Amino acid sequence: MASTRLFTVLFKNEVTPGVDPVPTPAANGILVSDLVINPVGELHERILNNASFSQFAHVIGTKWHEVSFSVELKGSGTANAGGIGDVPEIDSLLRSTGFARTLTAESGGGVGDGKVEYDPASTNLETGTLYGYKDGKLHKMHYCFVNSFQFTAEAGKPGKIDMSLIGTYNRPTDIATPVGIVFNNTRPPLFKNANLSIDGWAPEFEKLSIEAGLNIAKRLDANHAQALKGFELTGRVINGSVDPVQVAESAHPFHQNWEEAKEMAFTGDIGETAGNIIQITGPAVQYKSLTDGNREELATYDIPLTFARQNGDDEIKFIFK
Numbered sequence: 001m002a003s004t005r006l007f008t009v010l011f012k013n014e015v016t017p018g019v020d021p022v023p024t025p026a027a028n029g030i031l032v033s034d035l036v037i038n039p040v041g042e043l044h045e046r047i048l049n050n051a052s053f054s055q056f057a058h059v060i061g062t063k064w065h066e067v068s069f070s071v072e073l074k075g076s077g078t079a080n081a082g083g084i085g086d087v088p089e090i091d092s093l094l095r096s097t098g099f100a101r102t103l104t105a106e107s108g109g110g111v112g113d114g115k116v117e118y119d120p121a122s123t124n125l126e127t128g129t130l131y132g133y134k135d136g137k138l139h140k141m142h143y144c145f146v147n148s149f150q151f152t153a154e155a156g157k158p159g160k161i162d163m164s165l166i167g168t169y170n171r172p173t174d175i176a177t178p179v180g181i182v183f184n185n186t187r188p189p190l191f192k193n194a195n196l197s198i199d200g201w202a203p204e205f206e207k208l209s210i211e212a213g214l215n216i217a218k219r220l221d222a223n224h225a226q227a228l229k230g231f232e233l234t235g236r237v238i239n240g241s242v243d244p245v246q247v248a249e250s251a252h253p254f255h256q257n258w259e260e261a262k263e264m265a266f267t268g269d270i271g272e273t274a275g276n277i278i279q280i281t282g283p284a285v286q287y288k289s290l291t292d293g294n295r296e297e298l299a300t301y302d303i304p305l306t307f308a309r310q311n312g313d314d315e316i317k318f319i320f321k
Helices: 091-095 254-259
Strands: 007-013 033-044 059-072 099-104 115-120 128-134 137-154 160-168 207-220 228-242 264-270 278-287 291-295 298-308 317-320
Touching: 007 091, 033 128, 059 137, 059 207, 059 228, 091 099, 091 115, 091 128, 128 160, 137 228, 160 228, 254 278
Parallel strands: none
Antiparallel strands: 007 128, 033 059, 059 160, 099 115, 115 317, 128 137, 137 160, 137 207, 207 228, 228 298, 264 278, 278 298, 278 317, 291 298
């Protein structure tokens, strides 16, 4: 009998795009929720002239998989470390979102400067292979990119990321979920003492969201068995939103900053314990609009944000430390 809760995901980056790196339960398990796996195909209807109104059988053409799920935003649990064994559980997913990883080992005992950083990249992009065990079936996807990324954090709650992925189609096989899957047992930190500042100003706010809009192109190839070789990440836009309580313009010039499209430094943290702190920074955040809001009779603004570049591939950074 199928269950909506008995499922799991393995994900591993590919050395060669489209070639299965064989994720293993011991090394590549990722805790997810709300897993949805959908096969997608181009339906070709056959509208032909004949002596009957009856419909001809259709043909399913190019096929691929689309998958969505949510993951917790948390660190590895290892304090002040920046080695390959200290990456967060979602490391492989971030790399298949078009982020490049930089490992920085602690420079000395007790210094506390070890970290794992993820910056946007435009070259040397990494694909991945997903094994989705669900309903007693194994769904395999190769040449995967994350094509939608929505980070959400609310005051006093754990942060989460909603992700959707696209990858090549393989017919699922009847295989039970493997035993011995290893997950990171670090608990996600609560969103508090966030140290969030915009242009040096610390707002009173409840929610922060960041969304990566990624352009994924299909690599159609009639020489391929599926007529679809894989996918390519061809562009991205990073946006966000925040809901600060309104203050005097002398305290923070909301309207002037919006009018002038001012580029403002942005920083904020999730977590307070070394090994489970995620810092988010951006050098040139801009206000897209100002909309009046209301939070328990407090006047707020709902402000959509643009995370703009300074020099390229630097509009946002995720630091796990």
